[in-house]
Amino acid sequence: MIARNVFQLVFKILIYLGIYFLVASRLPAFHMALCLSYTAVILLLPIGSNAVRTMIFAFAVGFLVDIFHSTPGIHTAACVLLAFFRANFLNWMVPAGGYEEYMTISFPSMGLKWFVPYMLGLLFLHHFLYFLIDYSSFEQIGMVFLKTILSSIFTFLGIVLIQFGIEPPKRAD
Amino acid sequence: MGSLFRFLYEYRLFFLFVLFEIISFWMVINKNTKQQIAFLNSSNEFTAGIMGVSDAVSGYFGLVQENEKLAGENARLNALLVKSQQTIQKMAMDSIKIPEMLDQYTFIVAKVINNSVSRPNNYITLNKGKLDGIKTGMGIISPQGVVGRVMVCSDHFSTATSLLHSKMLISAEISRIHSSGSLKWGGNDPDRANLEFVARHLKPKVGDTVRTSEFSNILPEGIHVGVIKKISLKDDATFYNIEVDLATDFSSLNFVYVIENKLKAEKDTLQFQTTGQTE
Structure with missing residues (x-):
């Protein structure tokens, strides 16, 4: 049972990364917004995942993406920040009655009220650090904010679409 | 000593976070001085x-x-x-x-x-x-x-x-009046770049063609760069602000x-x- 879950998780992670590298990374909208949908593999990990292991995993994912884009360190820094705040967000946003065994991070399972702030909040932090390092100047801070906001929304929509595509919500019986 | 370890263990997530961020920023800074780490590159x-x-x-x-x-x-x-x-x-x-x-x-x-x-x-x-x-x-x-x-x-x-890189300079000239300058990308619009160091006594016009100049060591002379889109000259400036519409469509x-x-x-x-x- 557990082996099967692990297998499923690894498989999903590979699909998310594959979609990012092959499709989403080539989708800049109007030269303004990027779809950094690889963040899904960190954001959508099971709720009970160990925070330290999540962070090591995020470091590895960021490093891989950095190699792909020839941008050493930028994605890694943003991913590690994402993993750190994910652990905190999960603690702050405990729903009434606590997390249940069956809950997964998706909007049919957690509801819009939980899912949207969780995703957009974390994506905003990740994208903000990414663009801040990428521009590495405070002169263009307006541009950094604009790109961060637009890209967060774009990435959010991308992740929701991909999630619906590869894990269609099961009908409640 | 034991309490120190307990403290470290208690906040292990935070320390790991700080450690990883230090490693990432070290990579960022190293890359900015010179991108020579061969395997950290998309040409691998x-x-x-x-x-x-x-x-x-x-x-x-x-x-x-x-x-x-x-x-x-x-x-x-x-x-x-x-x-x-x-x-x-x-x-x-x-x-x-x-x-x-x-x-x-x-x-x-x-x-x-x-x-x-x-x-x-x-x-x-x-x-x-x-x-x-x-x-x-x-x-x-x-x-x-x-x-x-x-x-x-x-x-x-x-x-x-x-x-389209902040450190990239190309020697270019306005072919009609043979006045050369440096072409540099402004940073936002992939269709526009700025032609710098064109002195104010020259008379460039909107619509003039910009080509690579013979001073360039890497490119042959006369390769098409683009067309002048906008010219402005401040009263106290030595050089024109020239915006060039790039001929190359970088997105395709x-x-x-x-x-x-x-x-x-x-x-x-x-x-x-x-x-x-x-x-």
Whole structure:
């Protein structure tokens, strides 16, 4: 049972990364917004995942993406920040009655009220650090904010679409 | 001692976070001074392989436009061929022969397999490398105009600095009045760049063509760069602010030519001997 879950998780992670590298990374909208949908593999990990292991995993994912884009360190820094705040967000946003065994991070399972702030909040932090390092100047801070906001929304929509595509919500019986 | 370890363990997540961020920023800073860590680069075989697959798929969607471009390019080259044959015939009558000057440049066709336009510093990955004769520092043009300069090569792939890069400068001139300046990207719009250092006594006009100048070491003279879109001159400024509409459509780069300048080493050595500086 557990082996099967692990297998499923690894498989999903590979699909998310594959979609990012092959499709989403080539989708800049109007030269303004990027779809950094690889963040899904960190954001959508099971709720009970160990925070330290999540962070090591995020470091590895960021490093891989950095190699792909020839941008050493930028994605890694943003991913590690994402993993750190994910652990905190999960603690702050405990729903009434606590997390249940069956809950997964998706909007049919957690509801819009939980899912949207969780995703957009974390994506905003990740994208903000990414663009801040990428521009590495405070002169263009307006541009950094604009790109961060637009890209967060774009990435959010991308992740929701991909999630619906590869894990269609099961009908409640 | 025990309580120290307990403290460290208690906040292990935070310490790990700080440690990882330090490592990442170390990588960022190192990269900015000089991007020489070979494996941290999209020209390595693994990532370039993935990008090659991805490009093979997406390449099909642009076939129509690509065909049109190639047909246009063919027509232009045919015209050029005719012209150069005439020149050669004329030259044959002359007794002076300068073979090195005649084929100073060789062209290597390469395909762009990764490209970005929306970042402040953009890079291009090409599917040719050292084994195909590509070396660091060679210039790159597309059928439409100037593209950039090769930065790092592996055996089969190479990464290049696009013109859309904050540190990239190209010597260009306004062909009508032969006044040269430096072309530099402004940082936001991938269709625009600024032509700097055009002195205020000159009279550039909107619509003038900008081409590479003979001062450039990496690109041949006369490669199309773009057309002047906007000119402004502040009262106290020495130089014009000139905005150039770039001819190259960076968002749809596909086939490019990497240019080898056979006389570059000779020119560099000579310049170095006289001034102690290289370009």
